[in-house]
Amino acid sequence: MVEYLCDCASCYNLSDDDARLQSGRNLREHQKRYGQPTDAQRKRRAEQKERQNRRQQRRNRARTEQAPQQPDGSHTAPSEALDGNGDGENGNGGWNDAGLEGGEAGQGEGVGTVRRGGLAGAGEVFPDTLWNTVYIPRMDGEHAEEWDAPDDPDSDNENLLTAPAYSAQKLEPPYIRMAYLQAVLNNVTGNTPVRQTEANLRTSLAMLDVARGLPAFPVPARTLRTARRRVGVDPDQWIIQYAACPQCWKLYMPEAVIKLDSPSCTIPGCTGNIYMLGEKGKRRPLKIIPQVSLITSLRRMLLRKGFRRQLRDSRGSPVGQNDDPHFVMKDIHDGEVWHELRTGIKRELGNQGNVRDIGHDGGEGSRLTEHRLGLHMTVNLDW
Ligand SMILES: [Zn+2]
Numbered sequence: 001m002v003e004y005l006c007d008c009a010s011c012y013n014l015s016d017d018d019a020r021l022q023s024g025r026n027l028r029e030h031q032k033r034y035g036q037p038t039d040a041q042r043k044r045r046a047e048q049k050e051r052q053n054r055r056q057q058r059r060n061r062a063r064t065e066q067a068p069q070q071p072d073g074s075h076t077a078p079s080e081a082l083d084g085n086g087d088g089e090n091g092n093g094g095w096n097d098a099g100l101e102g103g104e105a106g107q108g109e110g111v112g113t114v115r116r117g118g119l120a121g122a123g124e125v126f127p128d129t130l131w132n133t134v135y136i137p138r139m140d141g142e143h144a145e146e147w148d149a150p151d152d153p154d155s156d157n158e159n160l161l162t163a164p165a166y167s168a169q170k171l172e173p174p175y176i177r178m179a180y181l182q183a184v185l186n187n188v189t190g191n192t193p194v195r196q197t198e199a200n201l202r203t204s205l206a207m208l209d210v211a212r213g214l215p216a217f218p219v220p221a222r223t224l225r226t227a228r229r230r231v232g233v234d235p236d237q238w239i240i241q242y243a244a245c246p247q248c249w250k251l252y253m254p255e256a257v258i259k260l261d262s263p264s265c266t267i268p269g270c271t272g273n274i275y276m277l278g279e280k281g282k283r284r285p286l287k288i289i290p291q292v293s294l295i296t297s298l299r300r301m302l303l304r305k306g307f308r309r310q311l312r313d314s315r316g317s318p319v320g321q322n323d324d325p326h327f328v329m330k331d332i333h334d335g336e337v338w339h340e341l342r343t344g345i346k347r348e349l350g351n352q353g354n355v356r357d358i359g360h361d362g363g364e365g366s367r368l369t370e371h372r373l374g375l376h377m378t379v380n381l382d383w
């Protein structure tokens with residue numbers, strides 16, 4: 001997420017959190033309205049910074065006693081740089097001393113600062129010198145194969161997208177599929193009880209058998225549940241019933257529950273139990289968290305006829321419309337951030353704890369809006 005830190009006269013003395021603005025346009029409007037901070041303000045901020053730096057320095061020394069002590073004043077150098085900065089025309093304030101992503105700032109007008117996901121404060125005092133790529137683990141290595149396999153013995157990965165009765169491997173004749181669909185329809189919309197539905201289905205199959213129309217393979221489904229799956233209209237199929245540890249909330253795939261050596265949670269030190277034994281010794285999870293795979297759902301939705309056409313094509317759409325004060329925003333894609341989302345980037349963690357997103361080639365990556373189809377996900381935690 002790109003954030004804008006305003007350094008107009010009004011925002012200048014606010015904390016980073018309070019001076020955060022929604023868009024570059026707001027930033028420019030602030031600059032226009034409140035102007036540059038006064039010399040007195042700059043001086044006060046520089047002094048504040050100086051005090052902060054000294055505090056930080058003391059804390060750091062206390063933390064790493066073995067580390068060679070830096071000569072006094074080395075940590076305050078950035079704040080001197082800030083003074084220099086402040087005297088200049090643009091007045092970058094004090095927020096971007098470390099030069100995290102300074103190049104993109106201000107969008108040509110030299111106001112404000114754009115920063116990507118930096119930790120407030122830290123980067124200003126101790127610039128990161130080393131950046132390491134952060135790799136997000138795709139899955140828990142222990143059960144890697146299970147995460148890839150769907151929870152259904154009757155289906156393989158392919159069937160997540162294609163209904164078996166329509167697939168190449170398990171293709172069933174159209175009249176069998178019609179019998180399935182009729183059974184499902186009677187049950188879902190006609191409220192026919194399951195037993196009755198299945199009796200009807202068997203009768204239909206018997207009639208086809210008499211007419212010598214019953215194939216040997218695949219063996220026709222005789223239960224409603226299987227019929228639903230064969231024609232791809234079983235919503236339960238997409239639900240993964242994770243077993244959660246009631247103590248630490250570690251999630252276990254259903255297959256993993258079957259393979260556990262004991263009911264105990266596998267997290268070291270956790271005393272939670274994952275399952276209890278039901279009748280016939282079946283393992284019954286104590287806490288179930290049902291979920292549907294987001295990516296798989298999207299893949300299925302994209303296969304629906306006409307779905308792609310409904311997705312907006314942002315390629316070549318105008319950028320910077322908000323520079324026009326009369327422009328009326330009507331939808332999310334009228335915002336400037338819409339064009340700032342990037343693809344082809346990796347996350348890096350600096351040795352001072354700052355985080356940044358940077359293109360694989362060291363550049364900025366490409367715009368999400370340069371692609372016909374792109375996926376951007378936002379997770380709001382504890383909002
Ligand atoms: Zn402002």
Ligand SMILES: [Zn+2]
Binds near residue numbers: 245249250265267272
């Ligand atoms: Zn646990």
